[in-house]
Amino acid sequence: MMLFSEARGLPVLTLTEAEEVGALRSLTVDAVSGVVTHVRVRGRHSRKETVLAWGALHAVGPDAVLVRTTAEPAEVPPHHELPGLRILTETGDTLGTVQDVAFEPETGRVEAVVTAHGDLPADRLLGLGDYALVVRAAA
Secondary structure (H helix, E strand, O other): OEEHHHHOOOEEEEOOOOOEEEEEEEEEEEOOOOEEEEEEEEEOOOOOEEEEEHHHEEEEOOOOEEEOOOOOOOOOOOOOOOOOOEEEEOOOOEEEEOOEEEEOOOOOEEEEEEEOOEEEEHHHEEEEOOOEEEEOOOO
8 A cells, every 4th residue: 555645756767768757746637436537747857747547557656657558538527636635525614634645556446535523435436626525524
């Protein structure tokens, strides 16, 4: 398991030449499926940001991210920065803010949302927008 905070800033290298193309800036999550769908990479020599589909990644490790290709996907979903985002239940109760996100680096599957009040399992995720992460209320 890995945290978003551990992945951010990792160098992104091409698989074939081990050329550094930039640093991982953020991860995009599809809350409904509970997986990381895309990563955003800040260019090594410029501030230009590249979006890569999760499938373009070969491996995410503690020291680097290896990518098969740096080609941007045809469609890029909206990105919402999870850390710092408010957490609301579908009934409108506030559960604090997202401090971090635990995910499986091999698959991109979200394991839990880390909050000051404890971890929320990924199976409670319902939706994600500019204003909040919406989760199922506890039973």
